[in-house]
Amino acid sequence: MWIIAVNLLAVAGIIKGADWSYDFETQWPGVCTTGSQQSPINIMSRDAVVDRQEAHIKGPLAFRGYSNVNATGENNGHTVKWTLVDDEPMPILSGGPLRGNYSFIQFHIHWLSEHAIDGMKYPMEIHFVHVKTGLTVEEALKRPDGLAVVGVLCQVHSGVENEFALGELTPMLPSLFDRQSGPLPASIIDLTRLFSPNMQSFYTYHGSLTTPQCQEVVTWIVMDTPLIISDTQYKLFSKVDVGGIDNYRSLQPVNRVIYRSLASCASLTLPSSLGILAALVNLSSTMSGVVSKGICTIVNMKRKFWGNKTKECIKSD
Structure with missing residues (x-):
């Protein structure tokens, strides 16, 4: 389990004491400033390729085992994240643009969103990180298809009726306000509460981790229907110390093909x-x-x- 925990820190590119900051992105190590397929990007819907022939997006996404996940929360100085404690059974992601199964290992949160759609940023973005099943994280970081990250954009509406999505996380946040706090005792989390209302409506492209070392090994799946959260919940994140008022990387050049699922085109019928x-x-x-x-x-x-x-x-x- 100790080896898994170390690897999970490596995959996020976030290691305690790491000498990098969102205020000095030009000084990030690895391929962050030299790579050609970096993330995040501004996704322009009119330029995305609708994969009607299923040449790239081969069928719907399949999510298995996400309703009861044993995870522990932590503020590592750059984000708040929840890491899988028990490695068996792991939630499994497959289908869509993925070739084979991908095992869920952790999720973390960015505010503001990292990706933009048609030039518009969202207040928050949740990243569900997966490693290709059968590979160690170290092995996955050396393969172009080693990781799959699902990005769920969040929109803020007022009212207690919108507090369901983050309802399991917000009670933990006060314990994560301080940098380097945690890990918290493990607890069962229903990750489906953090899903987009339409998990088959998405954009997908090949890119990188959005934190050092920015390895270009990620199949990105960005949901285009935002999750609704409450204004009260969102304000809690402003109290989380991540070294600044926000924790998102700047948009990177697109310079590659972006695909969109058929479900994302429903409004264009x-x-x-x-x-x-x-x-x-x-x-x-x-x-x-x-x-x-x-x-x-x-x-x-x-x-x-x-x-x-x-x-x-x-x-x-």
Whole structure:
């Protein structure tokens, strides 16, 4: 278990005492400043490739075993994260753009969001980190498909009805306000409460870890439907000491193909037959009114020429 814990710190690129800061990104070690496929990025929906032939996204994502996860919380100076305690059974992610199974090992939180969609940032982003099943983390960090990270964007709405999502985490936050605090005693967490309302609607691309050493070994799956959290819960994160008021990396050059799932295009479907019929009826009515008004105008010109009284031209409704 000790070896697993050390590896989990390595995969996040966050080791106690590591000499890096969000205020000095240009000084980050590893390939953070030299890599060609770095993360996070601004995802432009109009540029994303819709994979209708399932050449890259081969079917829906499958999440198994996420409802009861034994994890321990920690503030490591850069984020708050919850790490899997028991390595058997691990929650498993498969499907979508992934080739094979990926085992969940930890999740952590960024505020503001790291990714942007169509230029818009969100208040928060949750990252679920997975390692390719059968590999150690050290092995995974050397393979381009070694890791898979699911990013869930969060939107803030007021009201207690929006406190369900983070309801299991917020009682732990006061114990994680101080840097280097924790780990907390392990507890059972239902990770599905942290999922997007539509876990089949996503963008995916190949990128990197967003913390040093920024290894380019990550299949990113970014959900495009935000999770709703409460304003009261979000304010708690402003009290968490992570060395600054936020903990997100700057956006990196896109310079690669981004795919989007078919579910993410649902809002782009053609109008219904009834909608098309209504539009045609409205167009017909409009054209009829324009033609009627045009004829009336011509008649008035003739009446005026002959010195007769004109009548008011009113567009038909």
